[in-house]
Amino acid sequence: MRIRIHYSKLSPLRYSGNLDMQHSWERTLRRSHLPLVVSQGFHPQLRIQQACALPLGFTSRAEIVDVWLDTDCSIPDIEQALRKVVPPGIEIQSVEQVELNDPALQTRALASDYLATLLDHPDLAELQSRISGLLASPSISRTRRGKPYDLRQLVEDLRLVGTTPGAPLELSMRLSVREGATGRPEEVLDELGIPASSARVERINLIFSTD
């Protein structure tokens, strides 16, 4: 059977990259003693599939991993087995069964919602005008790792959500995560004049195509 685990990636794992998360899941699954599917061949691997790599330094309330099991187990049993063995920083939200032949999550991912908490209290009016400016631009050309790209194309939505006086400002953004067209929150922040070190970013939702 194929199961889909929805989980949160919390602060202790903020600085663990995608490959590290892969290892973390492999070890978690081994500790769970669930009947895991192992690939044949010289370097046997557990059959696991993560959706949408999360950039280093971010937390997430919307992570997903698919796992293949050799024999059918009840979902509550699986959930219980996993909850007992997850490392600090992984919090299981729910587990569901999915069709064996469902397409890989990665191919269906469309967009990701992020919430950025701005730690250094930037000027509200200034920020609002920058946001409007960004959204009004037909294109914003930037370079990342030597490659030019259009940031504007990747920003589907951008707005201030938390403006409680005294509390840090919160910025919500919906960025494309389609293959070959992934928007990065720190690029948006940089475009708004906010250094990455003065924001705390969390992924709060992943949006998939339904077909």
Next chain:
Amino acid sequence: MTLSPEEIQGWLERILLTVQKPGRYVGGELNQVIKPWDSVSTHIALVFPDIYDIGLPNLGLAILYDLLNRRSDTLAERSYAPWVDMEAAMRASGIPLYSLESKHPLSAFDIVGFTLPYETLNTNALNLLDLGGIPLLASNRSSEHPLVIAGGHSAYNPEPMSDFFDAFVIGEGEEVIQEIVDAYRVWRQAGSSRDHLLRSLSKIGGVYVPSLYRAEYYPDGRMAKFIKLVQDAPLPVKKRIVPILPNPPTRFLVPSIDTVHNRIAVEIMRGCTRGCRFCHAGMINRPVRERSVEQIVEAIQTALDQTGYEEIALLSLSSSDYSGIIELVDAAAQRFGKQRLTISLPSLRIESFSVELMDRLKEARPGGGFTLAPEAATDRMRRVINKPIQTEQLLETARAVFNHGWTTLKLYFMIGHPSETIEDVQAIVDLCKAVTAEGRKIVGGRVRVHAGVSTFIPKAHTPFQWVSCDSVSQIRAKQDLLKRQLRGSNLKLSWTQPEETLLEAWLSRGDRRLGAVILRAWQHGAKFDAWQDQYNFTAWLKAFSDAGLDPDFYSHRQREMDELLPWSHIFAGVRPAYLKEEYRRSLEGELRADCRTACFACGILPAYARQRMEAPGDHWKCPEVTPISKRIAHTSARIVRSE
């Protein structure tokens, strides 16, 4: 002003995304132990003075972390060396070195314990004390500062680092660490002076407090006297051992980032009976004590359940010599073979039996190379170092390796013994080529032979502790020969830069005066000396010259047999007379057999007779010792019977 854990945490959030591999600096791994700070009376920081990636898998610290955190009155947290980028960011933001668990600065701990497995970590230790806000010199610390201690293999000659540590643990830490914590608690409750604490620590077996002694020197630099400054300070200080190896730790930390070894490590045996004369570990880790097969297999099972690791390393100095090796390998293969784990068995003897052993693990062990350590390639050198392996035996083992499907064979050699000639080095080339030729016959062009050629460094407490290092020009000539001839697509050669070897040679047989050199070198920017790209040879040469000392005095001088050696007040259990005898034999080319076959009275048994009596049985590889009273009782019983 010391930062609070909350302030440190806040600063970290700001800088971590600007450094490489920030996951090194946050802790929070599976199986980390966090106790409320105020719930315990003694707070201990365990420090590995190199980066997290290397320090986290260290077994010694894992043992102490486990043991100390089992105590309800104590917490133990960890700290590692930040890499240069992180150190710069920390210094720029005023963040002190902190513990990964609670983020307390190092200076907030009661006891700070460093492990010093090798000498090239010395400047890092200084750097970390400095970054942790602790005075570098023990003599500048007062009761408000932590007690700073060190242990590990390089502490067997503690003198070069004696200015910086309040106390050293000589030997095995499992029992003595508990006694240190107890003594610390008693001292804290009594509220007496720091001097009192040091005096009470010096009464614990295996603890060396350098400030209770003074060294004097002849005008030519040799040590003249080593004097204790207080009457009850022990002289010599005898290393500590545990008579019975306790259960191995199983609750290993599982890092959330990649480290050098991501695995379960189980020490199957401590010590080695082979008696290779260059081998520091073989001399200082006597006597040989083994764990039982059941104990090891149980430990693996528990550790697998607690970690989910996919790799197991069965550690010892000589795996083939473990009494139950076949039983262990079979049990491991049978019990864990189906779980697709990698089981590694390092330090195998050069005989086809080793190949058979590895083969039994093969189901559990996909791929990987095979490693053997002949060390020398001529019979003469093999006699000198007491590692008698016949060339034909090596070739036969190599054939077995290739016949069993391995295509890569790694061979470890050592050059630079003072009696070594260029012919001995040429023989290494010839041997590697012969092995490659054998491999080619069996596996064809896929054969790979990798020669790892290190440079001999005479070490304290070994039969070669008196000898001079080979000259740098000689070493270069020998390495050039190897580089010229060990070429081709099937051959790979790795070697050590002579400058790096020199540092280890100076420090490993140094005296107290080297403290000033180490301090100066650090001030000149030396740190991460074990990293080829960071090693700063010029800083060291400047430091020697600032201190008015000649580095060659420590590395390139044949010492007199009756010279007072800087570490002569440390007794590692092997009699100095035995080391001398071994040295004499090496000069004569006389071999010494494996001491499992017969006891050669190295000194361990009389030194640890009580421990041997407490722990009878064949888990020790030394003969049993019967208490005198029992022997008399036994004799009189016989007399009674005969009457």
